[in-house]
Amino acid sequence: MDTGKRILVTGGAGFLGSFLCERLIAEGHEVICVDNFFTGRRRNVAKLLDDRRFEIIRHDVTFPLYLEVDEIYNLACPASPIHYQFDPVQTTKTSVHGAINMLGLAKRTGARILQASTSEVYGDPEYHPQREDYWGHVNPIGPRSCYDEGKRCAETLFFDYWRQYNLPIKVARIFNTYGPRMRPDDGRVVSNFIVQALENKPITIYGSGEQTRSFCFVTDLIDGFVRLMRSSKDVTGPINLGNPGEFTMIELAKLVVELTGSRSAIEHRPLPTDDPRQRRPDISRAQEVLGWEPKVALREGLVETIRYFDELLGEVAQRAEAVA
Numbered sequence: 042m043d044t045g046k047r048i049l050v051t052g053g054a055g056f057l058g059s060f061l062c063e064r065l066i067a068e069g070h071e072v073i074c075v076d077n078f079f080t081g082r083r084r085n086v087a088k089l090l091d092d093r094r095f096e097i098i099r100h101d102v103t104f105p106l107y108l109e110v111d112e113i114y115n116l117a118c119p120a121s122p123i124h125y126q127f128d129p130v131q132t133t134k135t136s137v138h139g140a141i142n143m144l145g146l147a148k149r150t151g152a153r154i155l156q157a158s159t160s161e162v163y164g165d166p167e168y169h170p171q172r173e174d175y176w177g178h179v180n181p182i183g184p185r186s187c188y189d190e191g192k193r194c195a196e197t198l199f200f201d202y203w204r205q206y207n208l209p210i211k212v213a214r215i216f217n218t219y220g221p222r223m224r225p226d227d228g229r230v231v232s233n234f235i236v237q238a239l240e241n242k243p244i245t246i247y248g249s250g251e252q253t254r255s256f257c258f259v260t261d262l263i264d265g266f267v268r269l270m271r272s273s274k275d276v277t278g279p280i281n282l283g284n285p286g287e288f289t290m291i292e293l294a295k296l297v298v299e300l301t302g303s304r305s306a307i308e309h310r311p312l313p314t315d316d317p318r319q320r321r322p323d324i325s326r327a328q329e330v331l332g333w334e335p336k337v338a339l340r341e342g343l344v345e346t347i348r349y350f351d352e353l354l355g356e357v358a359q360r361a362e363a364v365a
């Protein structure tokens with residue numbers, strides 16, 4: 042295993058970023074975590090704060106950054122629809138200006154750079170499952186566009202830096218990923234359902250609940266990231282990283298209710314605009330090129346995630362009791 046690199050992780054205090062920082066530190070690298078703490082939290086990386094190989098910098102990637110690094114994982118960007126729609130102009134800036142700044146840093150330092158792109162580049166897909174050669178079906182002017190089009194433009198920038206400057210780029214298209222350390226107020230479906238189930242509150246299904254998603258457990262995803270970064274220089278991606286198991290939101294809700302033993306009822310709410318109807322990655326490229334495929338089944342990953350939220354909500358309740 043190669044050790045001792047200096048690695049920048051933007052968005053490193055977020056859900057995925059914090060797992061990535063931990064993994065890289067455990068492998069003996071130096072990690073610089075850059076985050077503006079919009080959705081990230083210091084507590085996500087609390088275990089690393091005393092490690093002399095770990096450094097955290099409060100910085101917004103829409104502004105230039107001057108560091109000396111060997112590798113860059115560019116994860117900075119809110120991922121949950123409620124968070125990325127809170128300030129959509131900032132979301133586009135984060136993807137586009139953030140990519141320009143991080144690509145500029147990679148160009149100056151000769152660093153390898155990996156972009157955390159998304160299955161949202163496929164929009165509401167007309168082909169199923171989604172392969173990397175599908176160009177997508179994205180609304181350019183809707184409420185999700187700041188995220189989808191921002192990420193698409195970031196991919197364009199990555200490939201232009203590769204063609205124009207021969208920069209070693211890696212583009213991962215991540216499908217819905219879940220696990221411990223998601224925020225209880227994150228708004229994405231897995232954390233919403235689990236928190237609602239644990240509190241015996243209604244499970245909010247948007248629309249009919251027949252829409253599908255594929256859910257990847259966080260540790261599987263991080264393994265895919267690291268394999269992609271270490272792949273040979275000619276592997277640029279884009280490469281799908283996700284779990285090909287496909288579930289309707291009704292199936293997910295029922296599984297969460299079963300695993301939590303909850304008394305929650307199911308409640309339907311309006312479907313958000315442009316909500317994709319189906320989503321499943323074709324991961325043959327990742328299997329072939331990276332020798333990667335996810336190992337954690339949804340049921341298993343949910344059990345671990347439920348345990349995390351159960352403890353977290355317990356701590357919150359204890360604090361509330363202490364204050365009362």
Ligand code: NAD
Nearest residue numbers: 052055056057077078079080081101102116117118215218
């Ligand atoms: P997250 O919201 O937990 O993490 C994003 C991190 O980026 C946070 O720590 C946030 O504070 C930080 N950030 C946001 N804007 C920033 C800015 N301008 N400058 C510096 N830091 C900034 O979300 P996540 O699920 O960990 O997602 C991480 C990355 O992976 C994102 O780029 C997201 O688009 C991508 N992704 C995630 C998923 C998923 O299902 N989790 C799916 C597809 C793509």
Ligand code: UDP
Nearest residue numbers: 122228229230231233245246247252290316
């Ligand atoms: N969803 C839902 N109830 C919720 C939150 C989300 O039914 O409380 C649905 C949402 O409409 C979408 C799916 O779950 O069809 C996944 O939503 P999420 O925000 O997690 O991810 P994305 O839509 O970006 O894939």
